[in-house]
Amino acid sequence: VFERVGEVTLSFYRQLIDLDIVGGIFQGDDWGFRSATFLSPKDLEDFVFPWHEKLCALAHEKGKSYFLHSCGNIYGVFDAFLERVPIDAFHSFQDEILPVTEFVKRYGQKVAALGGVDLDKLIRLPEADLRRYVRSILEACALQGGFALGSGNSIANYVPLEQYLVMLDEGLRFWG
Structure with a gap:
């Protein structure tokens, strides 16, 4: 499932990223409840972070920004995420x-x-x-x-x- 969703999402942004009206990628990807993440830190690192790495790299290669929106208490994994994915901005x-x-x-x-x-x-x-x-x-x-x-x-x-x-x-x- 992660593989398929990641491939579709990356393909979508590859088709749009070169358009002048696209200033960046704003990826909504809710990861958590109020108390913790939906998935274990290991599962996030193994299945979710790699796709954000690819999306962020695509945006930055094209000189554009990469923003992440995620609801929930994701701060147990946020530092590890930032080490791998240099997002430009965060929302939620x-x-x-x-x-x-x-x-x-x-x-x-x-x-x-x-x-x-x-x-x-x-x-x-x-x-x-x-x-x-x-x-x-x-x-x-x-x-x-x-x-x-x-x-x-x-x-x-x-x-x-x-x-x-x-x-x-x-x-x-x-x-x-």
Whole structure:
């Protein structure tokens, strides 16, 4: 199964990577639960990492970026992954697993952080609290470089538009 999915994915990107409108590869590959990875570290290293190595190499050979999205607590294998796969950026953050501010402290010199506003907080916080929360992320992450403000995961249809706009507005206010 891993072989077939990897071959199809690599073939797909090989057909697209030379297009001028393609700036890189953003590979979504959820690896975990809140508590740990779905697969053992050995299985990830044996069956999953090699395909990311190939995809990342393809992007970099063409002068383009390679981004990884993965939900779940993957930090038990993340260092080993980064040793093999020099991704340019990572997306998907949940504060209860690893807040983006901690990710930037730990990995910010190697990997850009995309997003970081925890989806639960984006949905539930009152406006003033949401603004303070977003501002705290910006103050901890944005000035160091390698950070793009956004949600910690995909914006689903149950995210109130007003809350999303508050997040964006706070980003605009931060940058003046």
